[in-house]
Amino acid sequence: MFLSTKLAEGVTLHIRQTTQFKTVNFSIKWRRPLTMKDAAERAVLSNVLQHSNGKFKKSAEFRSYLDDLFGTVLYFDASKRGSEHTVVLNVETVNDQYLAQNKVFNEVLDLLNTVIFQPNFENDKFVSSIVEREKEMVIQRIHSIFDDKTRYAQHRLTQIIRPNHPASISANGTIDTVKAVTIDSLTEAYHSMINEDKIDIYVVGDIDVEAVQKKLTEALPFKDRAPKKVERNNVDSKPEKEYTKEQQEMKQGKLHIGYSTPVFFGDEDFPKMQIFNGVFGGYAHSKLFMNVRERESLAYYASSSYSSYYGLVFVVSGIEPANEKKATDVIAEQLEAIKNGEISDLELNQTKAMLTNQLKEALDLARGQIDIYDQYKDLDDQFSVELWKERWDKVTKEDVQKMASQVKLEAIYFLSGKEA
Structure with a gap:
């Protein structure tokens, strides 16, 4: 799908030549192990780099x-x-x-060099007023989660189910860690990102591969580095408690439930867990939607998601507070039904079709091609839609039943109005 070339140690260029698009898309990804401090600094850094640089000091310019x-x-x-x-x-x-x-491509490459290697510095540091402004923007972004009760409930559940764990660390850090960012710490974070992070560079478009490879090598002179190895969920973390109820000024209740599974992204059983999630609550034909919402009318919405990098399955639902007990019971019944092998041919086949169609739809966009390849590229087999369709097609009802039997309830979080 992509032709990959090493530009330097820890720096890889991935090019996809295709006549599918009339645009050229670039994506440069800097990676390092996730910590709260780094997340805060890098969230602010991404804002600062976006709005100005050494050549264009003001955002409007x-x-x-x-x-x-x-x-x-x-x-x-x-x-x-x-x-x-x-x-x-x-x-x-x-x-x-x-x-x-024919000049825009070369000017864009020059601009890439500018925004990456020529930051808006004063005395070799970021400008204090700009840093403070962008810190405030990140803090507002973090605050916004409190206004979206569904996002807030999910945030609280991840904090409860996996405290002090990558699953509960926000990509923006916390308000306190953002406030702690200084021009010195941000400047250090910038140099660390440029010189130490693992880097993947993606290009998609109707382009001359060799010419683009040569131009990018000149435009992006990244040096060798030895990136820190990222361990998979290397923090041992258990739920703080099995049930938590909190109240805020609101009407609709938010019932969020977290389960664990021993199956992670890339594991042999990963395709089976994807099918399980689709049957359980991933789509409009799934058991949660059809039974909790449609049959019992207990929820405004009810669905599940599989967080494969953390080995977690989440159920989210919006309910009337008075229906909390009944909704919790009916959700549990759907998991038990799958454990007992109560899976229809329609549920199984529709889930397989939905997964395949989702993949195809994502690949209709250049950004989707980049993101999917970036996610799947480190697996043993070269990515293709046909390969994954074949893997999903092989999944049986017994496989889904086995996946369900390994799913373990970890924590329930209920957010309701103060009158409930």
Whole structure:
């Protein structure tokens, strides 16, 4: 799918030549082990790097220049995956072959060099006023979770089910760790990211592979590095308690339930767990939706998700507070039904079709191709839709039943209004 080349130790370039798109997409991902301190610094750093640099000191100037490059889109973001924190730079620009003058591609490469290697420094440090402004933006982003009660309930459940664990560490850090960021610590975090992080560079478009490889080698002169190895969930963490109820000013109750599974991303049984989650609550045909919401009318919504990097399955539902006990019981009944082998051909086949279609839809976008390949590239087999469709097609009802038998209830979190 992608042609991969090592540019330096710890730095890999992945190019996909395709006539599928009229744009060229770049994605540069810097990775290191996830810690609360690093997450906070890197979230602020991604904001700072996005809005100004050594050439364009003001955000308005920078945005104006991007507009001049036929509306080139450029943004930084911070995210996490498993025990790893990622700062990503995404760029999408028009392909030169659709322009009268073939010059945008080279100007975008120059811009990549600028935003990465020429930060907006004063006396070899970030500008204090800019850092403080972007710290406040990250703090507002963290605060916003309190206004979205579904996100807040899920956040609280992960804190309860896996305290002091990568699963409960936000990609933005905490308000306190963001407040603790200084121009010195941010400058140090920048140099550490540029010189020490593991880096993957992606390019997708109708391009000359050899020419692009040569140009990127010159535009992005990353040096050799020995990135820190990321361990899979290396923190032993158990739930704080099995049941937690909290109250806020709100009407609809949020019932969130966390389960553990011994199956992680990339394990032999991983495709089977994906099918289990689809049958349990991943889709509109799943047991949770059909029984908790449709049959019993206990929930405004009810679904499950499989967090494969942490070996966790989450159920989320919005209910009337008075229905908490009944909803909890009916959710548990759906898991028991799968454990007992009560799985219809329709549930199984629709789940397989949905997983395959989701994969195909994601690959219709350049960014989807990058993200999926980035996720699957470290597995033993080369990624293809056909390979994963074949793996899902092989999953039997007995396989799904076996996966369900390994799913263990860890914690229940209920958020309700104060009158409940």
